[in-house]
Amino acid sequence: MVKILVIEDNSDLREEMLLFLEEKQIQAIGAEDGVVGFELAQEFQPDLILCDLMMPKRDGYETLKALRNHSSTVHIPVVFLTALSERANMRKAMENGADDYLTKPFTLDELLNTIAACLNKENHYQSLAKIERERADALEQEIQLLKEINSAKENLLNKLIQEMSDPLTTINLALEMIDEASTEARRRLYLKTLKKEFSHQVQLINQATDIRKLLTPENIHLLRYFNISGESNSANETKL
Template identity: 50%
Template sequence: MKKILVIEDEEPLREDILETLECLEYEGIAAENGVIGVKLAQEHLPDLIICDIMMPELDGYGVFTSLRTHPQTATIPFIFLSAKADKSDLRQGMNLGADDYLTKPFTIADLSEAISAQIQKREVIEDQANQKLDELRTNISRSLPHEFRTPLQGILSLSEIVLSDYDLLDSKTMRNMLYEINNSAQRLSKLIHNFMLYAELEVIATDQERVAELRSNQTFTPETLIKYLASIKFQKAERVADLHLNLQDAIIQISEQDLQKVIEEIIDNSLKFSSAGTPIYIESSLKDSKYILSVLNYGQGMTQDQIAKVGAYMQFDRKLYEQQGSGLGLQIAKRLTELHDGSLTIYSNPGKDTKVEIALPIFQE
């Protein structure tokens, strides 16, 4: 049975609404003022809140604002009640983010329709969230066992050879094996880190306080950071001659640590899916209070369908290409930019080129 919290200081109306809810087969919870209403909402976590605006101590706007600052109550559907029919009053409630608005006096049919609409809306949102969660679980179950097993098998098999044939191996062979063991361990370590990071980002996305904390950070010299990371990545890939930089500087609204992760994943993706000897252009510019960073490579490219499906644990054309990876890199970069009120966009011509473009807010004094 759905729970509905009624916050109304006029006892007769409050009792009438509770009686109506009972007839409609909802569980009603009553609060005679805003302070008690906030407390009951946090205790019972109702499926819907119906709240009067004009109340002593804490009015309806105060109740709404208070509940929206707490993750557990931030998404509960909210219907305002008011004796006023002033458009400015209606606008204020809707600007705050209320879901609906009823003007007193209202009929049982009005109340029933408003409640039904919000309950159905919440159910649709929950169904969509569950569908995405199921999709994520499926992708994890399909890809993670393979992703973990491949580097782990390399570590186990090579280390067993080293242990069993230690006295027979020359120093060069030993060094090569140790290099491969280390390479597999690094890959496994990154996979575990990315898996944990992605899970953490999904949790942060549901907590407005943590999102606000993320957006309060700045990077003061992104140009220096991008040059440094690009230099390391291209040297390791032995593709220094392929790197072309054209960068501008600005103070942007993201921590240096998070920006580094975004840059690393985008550069890794460009190096992985393009051939040595083909150029990669890394450029930045300032536009409409945004810092625009783009990475362009001339590699295998992506179809529009593949771009639309960029998501966790999806890797396209796995059988056609030897590159390993869980497909989490771009999704993590995308999620990080979105959490910082930015965006990540992919432009691609299959078989020709791919450009990944991120836009992040510029710090405003």
């Protein structure tokens, strides 16, 4: 149900508006001045505020300023109710954040049409804001995925370098030992070591190639599970 706050110091007009809104299945509440209206706006959280321009204690301008400066009411659209002689001041009101105005005297149909137009405009703005939030969230998720993919590639490269360091050292030593081998048997032994380490290097490269194929946004859940993306998961450590 739509909720509307009516801030109007004329009690007869205020009560008539409240009765009319209730007949239209609108939950309405009234305030006799801007001070009470501002307090009710925070508590009631209406979908729209109808506010008289000239009131005691706090006029419409000051009420609007208070509403726009408070985090819980800054988003609520405000329609000013103004006498014909006050229309010259409406530019000031619109510049200060009013959404629309209705000139007194007005008919009940004019009141209802103004409310409908303002709420439709607000719903449109909210829809646009929702779309922008969804786009921003999707972009943030995409950026996060790319960060994890890049992190996974870096982790894969670091692990590959680490795993290849020891075999390369062994290969280098075996080559030196072949040159210094005193018998054919020792040469064959060192050659066997070279073949073994070469096979291990090929296996590492093949494993790295297979894992690299998984480094896509579609497989990010696998990367997280096997801790390839760099996220903490001590129970699922993996090695090449």
